[in-house]
Amino acid sequence: MSDKRFLSGDEAFAEGIRLARPQVISAYPITPQTIVVEELASMVERQSLKSEFIHVESEHSALSCAIGASSVGARTFTATSSQGLLYMAECLPYAAGGRFPIVMMNANRSTALPWNIYGDQRDSISQLDSGWIQIYVEDAQEALDMALQSYYIAEHKGVSVPVMVNLDGFILTHTYEAVEIPSIEEADAFLPPYVTDNKMDLEQPKNMAFTVGPNLNMEFHIKHHEAMLTALDVLNESDQRYGKVVGRRYGGAIGTYHTEDAEYVLITLGSITGMARNVVDDLRASGVKAGLIKLRMVRPFPGDQIVKALGLAKAVGTLEKDISFGAEGTIYTNVNSAFLKNKRVIPSYNFIGGLGGRDITKEQLTECFYKLREQKEAEPIQYIGLAIKEG
Amino acid sequence: MQWNAKNLPKEELFYGHKACAGCGGSLATRMALKVLGERTFLAVPAGCMSAVGFVYPQLCFGNNAIISTFAGTASMLTGIQAGAKALGLKDYHVLGIAGDGGTADIGLQGLSGAIDRNDDVIYICYDNEAYMNTGIQKSGLTPFGAKTTTTPAGKQIHGNQKEKKNMFEIVAAHHIAYAATATIGYMEDFLGKVERAKQTKGTSYIHVIAPCPTGWGISSNQTIHAARAIVDTGLWYLAEYYDGTFHLNRKPKKKNQVEEYLLSQKRFAHLTPEDIHIIKEQRDEKWKQIEREWEYERVK
Numbered sequence: 001m002s003d004k005r006f007l008s009g010d011e012a013f014a015e016g017i018r019l020a021r022p023q024v025i026s027a028y029p030i031t032p033q034t035i036v037v038e039e040l041a042s043m044v045e046r047q048s049l050k051s052e053f054i055h056v057e058s059e060h061s062a063l064s065c066a067i068g069a070s071s072v073g074a075r076t077f078t079a080t081s082s083q084g085l086l087y088m089a090e091c092l093p094y095a096a097g098g099r100f101p102i103v104m105m106n107a108n109r110s111t112a113l114p115w116n117i118y119g120d121q122r123d124s125i126s127q128l129d130s131g132w133i134q135i136y137v138e139d140a141q142e143a144l145d146m147a148l149q150s151y152y153i154a155e156h157k158g159v160s161v162p163v164m165v166n167l168d169g170f171i172l173t174h175t176y177e178a179v180e181i182p183s184i185e186e187a188d189a190f191l192p193p194y195v196t197d198n199k200m201d202l203e204q205p206k207n208m209a210f211t212v213g214p215n216l217n218m219e220f221h222i223k224h225h226e227a228m229l230t231a232l233d234v235l236n237e238s239d240q241r242y243g244k245v246v247g248r249r250y251g252g253a254i255g256t257y258h259t260e261d262a263e264y265v266l267i268t269l270g271s272i273t274g275m276a277r278n279v280v281d282d283l284r285a286s287g288v289k290a291g292l293i294k295l296r297m298v299r300p301f302p303g304d305q306i307v308k309a310l311g312l313a314k315a316v317g318t319l320e321k322d323i324s325f326g327a328e329g330t331i332y333t334n335v336n337s338a339f340l341k342n343k344r345v346i347p348s349y350n351f352i353g354g355l356g357g358r359d360i361t362k363e364q365l366t367e368c369f370y371k372l373r374e375q376k377e378a379e380p381i382q383y384i385g386l387a388i389k390e391g
Numbered sequence: 392m393q394w395n396a397k398n399l400p401k402e403e404l405f406y407g408h409k410a411c412a413g414c415g416g417s418l419a420t421r422m423a424l425k426v427l428g429e430r431t432f433l434a435v436p437a438g439c440m441s442a443v444g445f446v447y448p449q450l451c452f453g454n455n456a457i458i459s460t461f462a463g464t465a466s467m468l469t470g471i472q473a474g475a476k477a478l479g480l481k482d483y484h485v486l487g488i489a490g491d492g493g494t495a496d497i498g499l500q501g502l503s504g505a506i507d508r509n510d511d512v513i514y515i516c517y518d519n520e521a522y523m524n525t526g527i528q529k530s531g532l533t534p535f536g537a538k539t540t541t542t543p544a545g546k547q548i549h550g551n552q553k554e555k556k557n558m559f560e561i562v563a564a565h566h567i568a569y570a571a572t573a574t575i576g577y578m579e580d581f582l583g584k585v586e587r588a589k590q591t592k593g594t595s596y597i598h599v600i601a602p603c604p605t606g607w608g609i610s611s612n613q614t615i616h617a618a619r620a621i622v623d624t625g626l627w628y629l630a631e632y633y634d635g636t637f638h639l640n641r642k643p644k645k646k647n648q649v650e651e652y653l654l655s656q657k658r659f660a661h662l663t664p665e666d667i668h669i670i671k672e673q674r675d676e677k678w679k680q681i682e683r684e685w686e687y688e689r690v691k
Contacts, residue, residue: 023477024470052473056466057504064463064501068470071457072432074477076470090460200455200471202430202483207450209458216447 002186002246007179009172012140013079013105013165014039015179016147018049019187020103022077024069026054026062030084031117032169033107037079059084063091063104070100071208073199075151078102081169082109082123089127095162096131097224098209099198101154102162104132105147108270108321109169110356118357119169120321121270125298125330131224133163133231134299136269140177143167145248148187152238155194158230168271168321170357182246190245228300235297253302255294256309258284262291264372265310266351267318267335269295272360276319279365290369298331303338315347315372319365319384321354328352328381347375353384360384394582400425404453409443413611415575415601415618416440416517420488422578423515426585429454431484432471436498437461438490439524439603440517462497464489465505468512484589485512491532492522494598495556502596506565509593515585516558516596519603527606531556534626535673536666537658539606544661554673559598563632568593570632574600576618580629580640587631600627608657620645620652625674628681637685649674 007015014036017025025044027037043049052069056062062078069076080088085106095102106124110116124134135150137143143165150163167173182190200206212220236252243249257277259265268276273294283290293309295302310316318332327333332350339346351368353360364384371377404424410417416439424431433456435441441458444451459467464487472485489498494516505512521539522528528541534555538544542551562570569591573581581599588595602617604610609617621627625643632638649671653659662670 024473026470052477054469054473055508056469057507058500060460060462061466061469061501061504064460064466065470065473067463068434068457068459068467068472069474069477070470071467072471072474072478072480074474076474091463094460200432200457202455202480205429205453205455207445207452207456210445210447210450211442211458212447 001183003181003183004178005181006176007140008035008174008176009140009143009167010035010107010174011039012144012179013147013167014043015181016144017077018043019182019184020148020151020191021049021075022051023074024052024054024066024076026056026065026078028056028059028062028080028084030059030081032109032173033079033081033084033105035173036105059088060091063088063095066102067091067095067098067100070102071098071200073194073196075194076102077104079105081107082111085123085127086111089130092127092130092132094209097220099160099224099227100162101151101160103147103150103154104162104164106164106166107169107173108166116356117169119171120355120357121166122322122355124164124166125322128299128330131161131228132299133161133228133297134166135163135297136166136295137172138271138273138294140172140175140179142250143172144179144181145242145246145250148191149238149242152191152241153231153234155196156234159227159234160198161224161227161231166270171271186245190242232297232300232302250296252305253295253297253300254305254309255296257292257294259291259293259309259311261289262311263289263314264369265291265293265313265316266368267293267295267306267316267331269298269320269331272319272354275362276365279362279369283366283369288369288373295331301334303334304342306335307338307342307344310346313346315349315375317349317351317368317372319351319353319368323352323355348380349377350381351384352381358385392586394426394586395579399582400428402453404429405444405451406453407449408451409446410439411605411611413604413614414439415603415614416490416519417443419515419517419575419581419599419601422582423486423488423585424454426582427484427486427589430482431455431486432475433457434459434464434467434471434487436464436489436493438493440488440490442524461493462501464493464498465501465514468514469505469508469510472510472512487512487514489514489516490523491516491518491520492530495531495558503565506562506567506594506596509568511593513588513595513597516598517601518598519601519606521606523603523606532558535670536662538661539658549661549663549666550658559630559632562596563637566635567596567632569595572598572628572630574618574622574627574629576600576615576620576622577629577641584631606658608660609655617652617656620648624649624652625678626652630685638688639681639685640688642687
């Protein structure tokens with residue numbers, strides 16, 4: 001029987017990890033992720049989780065240790081945020097290229113300088129090219145559910161790629177909601193034990209994580225790339241299985257809301273999606289045909305799905321909490337590329353906000369839709385809620 | 392178990408690699424694996440041993456082996472050990488073999504963490520006293536006076552001006568289960584220490600001097616000679632640390648032959664009598680401390 005409790009995003013995620021039964025956890029604290037490793041430590045103490053809990057001395061070691069554990073075939077978990085993610089950055093392509101299906105939680109937090117502990121998505125977005133699957137969740141319930149589902153996706157034979165699940169720092173990690181926790185029996189029915197040939201084996205010794213010269217190096221990377229693309233379908237498969245066992249479904253790499261006949265569509269990721277949905281409701285009530293696309297996966301990038309979901313929309317806006325300095329929001333770049341590849345010409349705006357944890361209000365989101373409707377702005381890149389404007 | 396040339400297993404676990412002629416590091420690796428055997432999980436970071444042994448599809452280890460990130464040898468060992476334990480594997484060893492830069496510089500944080508946790512792993516540092524894989528740059532274990540590409544020797548500077556980092560005592564200060572110094576010049580002593588590490592529960596660390604003919608500027612048939620002379624001259628020492636105490640295993644016989652040791656190597660060819668005097672003083676200072684504080688005990 002499932003159980004309903006009042007949990008923060010971090011706590012909910014830890015519950016999801018408990019249900020996945022990782023055999024090795026490497027733990028290092030960083031705000032606002034820390035509650036996750038604290039919760040897991042308590043679970044190990046209470047024996048509700050049987051896991052080797054390793055107190056590593058840095059994030060670089062956290063992921064290096066996870067790679068080591070995965071290299072002998074153990075199901076492995078670690079968690080980080082912001083500077084920690086950047087500090088372990090060397091190990092990210094290592095884990096991915098080695099095809100080690102590690103699951104890691106990242107609490108989305110701004111990166112220094114200036115120092116700031118609050119949420120934006122510049123940390124994980126900066127690592128999009130590291131070869132990890134990246135999932136973004138909207139609320140604590142989805143955080144728990146995707147903690148468990150991430151192992152299914154990562155360990156799937158056709159994928160075998162690590163997964164990073166991103167939770168907006170504080171807004172999600174520290175906010176309490178009612179969360180339904182599946183029973184361990186349900187979790188076991190959903191997630192099979194981890195079995196792999198991609199490991200060092202005492203009976204059949206193997207040399208792993210080797211060097212490959214120019215003659216074959218590219219083939220390894222293209223195989224990895226193709227496995228990433230497979231994850232788009234595996235996410236659907238996982239969603240259906242999870243729906244059958246647990247009774248909750250989220251759809252695939254994108255979630256759509258009133259897009260069938262929408263004229264103005266906003267693309268979001270993470271916790272802002274809930275408010276954006278409310279804004280769509282209000283606008284619809286006042287006769288504006290607004291719609292919403294929620295990105296659940298950013299790598300692999302569901303570009304074709306986005307273009308398809310847009311239908312006959314007249315304008316689209318990409319709302320994101322990151323900026324690639326000197327260019328534009330990175331999600332916007334990806335979205336526009338998908339339009340071009342699909343020969344779809346459409347006015348496309350970029351709404352950049354929430355950096356360093358700045359609040360984004362309902363009014364500002366409504367304003368985004370109005371900007372899509374009016375299209376008076378010559379500049380396609382708009383900043384939300386800038387306190388000091390030059391000039 | 393006393394290992395020697397007669398009873399050492401014939402089986403080669405590190406074979407067909409691309410190391411230079413006379414490479415001390417590859418000899419240390421090959422011999423350590425003979426003691427530890429096929430049921431050894433080995434992690435090797437970026438450096439000569441991974442560069443010469445892991446070029447797909449020519450993979451040179453007969454046992455399970457994996458390249459770690461440069462800084463990640465010890466943390467990867469931790470993970471392998473934790474994973475193996477969680478999976479209930481039996482009768483295996485977890486070994487890391489890293490060079491001097493990978494140990495004393497970039498890998499020190501991870502090594503300290505593993506010792507602090509007392510993870511049941513063996514860590515061997517093969518010390519050739521510089522970053523050799525990248526072409527002879529100064530590391531934290533490059534000795535005073537040595538010429539490297541980043542500590543050139545000229546009129547103003549006579550090579551490296553810093554003393555070698557004291558890894559053995561840094562490691563011992565963690566109250567590690569077992570630590571030892573060794574050299575491939577005294578192979579039976581080294582093999583005995585690997586055996587002792589194999590028997591030790593908790594973390595073991597062995598620091599083995601492994602000359603690099605290319606980096607030291609000696610001919611490839613002089614590796615063992617140099618590895619022996621460094622101990623005979625007192626510039627290196629054979630010692631162990633266990634149960635909270637230091638034990639010296641061998642007293643140097645030819646302390647007066649420092650010049651011969653130094654000047655036979657191109658990396659020291661530029662040294663002036665004053666430089667050599669400084670090196671001797673540093674050595675004598677060290678030996679005063681050893682004789683004052685350490686017990687003398689031949690290795691068992």
